[in-house]
Amino acid sequence: MNLTGRTPQGAAPVLELEDVTLELGGRAILRNTSLQVNQGEFIGVLGPNGAGKTTLMRAVLGLVPAASGTIRVLGQPVMRGNPSIGYMPQTRSALAGRRVRGRDFVAMAADGHRWGLPHADAKTRADVERVLDLVGGRALAARPLSELSGGERQRLLLAQCLLGNPQLLLLDEPLISLDPHHQKSVVELVRNVQQELGIAVLFSAHELNPLLHALDRVLYLGSGVAALGTVDEVITGPVLSRLYGSPIDVMRVKGRIFVMSGDVEVEKHDHEHEDDAHGHDHGGASGHGHSHGHSQGHHHASRDGHTNDV
Numbered sequence: 046m047n048l049t050g051r052t053p054q055g056a057a058p059v060l061e062l063e064d065v066t067l068e069l070g071g072r073a074i075l076r077n078t079s080l081q082v083n084q085g086e087f088i089g090v091l092g093p094n095g096a097g098k099t100t101l102m103r104a105v106l107g108l109v110p111a112a113s114g115t116i117r118v119l120g121q122p123v124m125r126g127n128p129s130i131g132y133m134p135q136t137r138s139a140l141a142g143r144r145v146r147g148r149d150f151v152a153m154a155a156d157g158h159r160w161g162l163p164h165a166d167a168k169t170r171a172d173v174e175r176v177l178d179l180v181g182g183r184a185l186a187a188r189p190l191s192e193l194s195g196g197e198r199q200r201l202l203l204a205q206c207l208l209g210n211p212q213l214l215l216l217d218e219p220l221i222s223l224d225p226h227h228q229k230s231v232v233e234l235v236r237n238v239q240q241e242l243g244i245a246v247l248f249s250a251h252e253l254n255p256l257l258h259a260l261d262r263v264l265y266l267g268s269g270v271a272a273l274g275t276v277d278e279v280i281t282g283p284v285l286s287r288l289y290g291s292p293i294d295v296m297r298v299k300g301r302i303f304v305m306s307g308d309v310e311v312e313k314h315d316h317e318h319e320d321d322a323h324g325h326d327h328g329g330a331s332g333h334g335h336s337h338g339h340s341q342g343h344h345h346a347s348r349d350g351h352t353n354d355v
């Protein structure tokens with residue numbers, strides 16, 4: 046069994062953690078962790094609230110510096126605004142009230158185009174159309190965000206992440222507040238786009254089951270520890286008991302997997318919260334210097350690199 050996910054591979058891993066410790070507020074979120082994510086992998090990122098899923102993504106973006114160890118993206122040390130990474134932050138429900146048209150919203154995330162499509166250059170406009178096609182979002186592009194369903198907005202957020210051809214997507218809780226039907230279509234969409242482009246995806250979620258058919262490996266976080274491997278390697282009583290710090294049973298029923306602590310299903314129980322209670326206006330390109338791929342909804346995060354999205 047290989048829980049660190051080290052696989053011999055010719056190409057540079059898309060993401061590499063070497064003995065990484067992440068700390069926030071003097072507390073270790075992740076301790077001495079080494080792992081590799083390879084190009085073209087779909088990784089489901091799981092773990093209880095506060096396990097560090099968002100923090101890990103922010104560390105990969107260079108927004109949370111590693112207390113020790115090294116993080117590399119495509120063989121290079123992390124840097125802010127890395128064009129190889131597309132990021133969908135966890136906080137985004139404020140988008141629901143925005144009247145901006147879908148196409149302009151996608152264009153807002155393009156580097157250097159703060160005022161949306163009318164002023165974007167031809168190259169940016171072509172890229173916007175390309176990513177809209179990738180997500181099947183042409184029909185949505187003419188409509189205001191406020192008239193789209195949560196699942197439809199997710200499509201456009203995914204389109205934003207794809208601007209500029211990133212090799213790694215960090216999607217933080219794309220399924221939050223979607224019903225099971227829309228969850229399924231978002232997972233399928235991401236899987237299709239990921240395979241078509243041959244890129245790697247870190248997709249965090251509260252529940253494993255919606256991702257089961259899409260993921261290549263699971264990255265499970267808990268108690269400062271990370272386990273990366275196949276579902277059969279990671280989703281086991283012994284591994285999860287270590288991550289949760291209490292006895293965990295894993296039950297498989299009709300192709301679904303239930304992670305239980307006693308008679309409580311931990312994944313369900315842990316994650317009832319809604320995203321974004323801040324009430325900030327996250328929309329618009331407000332010019333905090335983020336590049337494309339680091340799109341709407343994390344301006345407060347990119348200012349000081351320490352605030353939390355939740």
Ligand SMILES: Nc1ncnc2c1ncn2[C@@H]1O[C@H](COP(=O)(O)OP(=O)(O)OP(=O)(O)O)[C@@H](O)[C@H]1O
Nearest residue numbers: 069070074093094095096097098099100351352353
């Ligand atoms: N700026 C900060 N200062 C101190 N602690 C922080 C800060 N931001 C986050 N934390 C803490 O770090 C831990 C990891 O948070 P993180 O948001 O990464 O967890 P998560 O796995 O994404 O959780 P969720 O499932 O709720 O999204 C939490 O205990 C959180 O309270």
Ligand SMILES: [Mg+2]
Nearest residue numbers: 098099135355
């Ligand atoms: Mg989170």
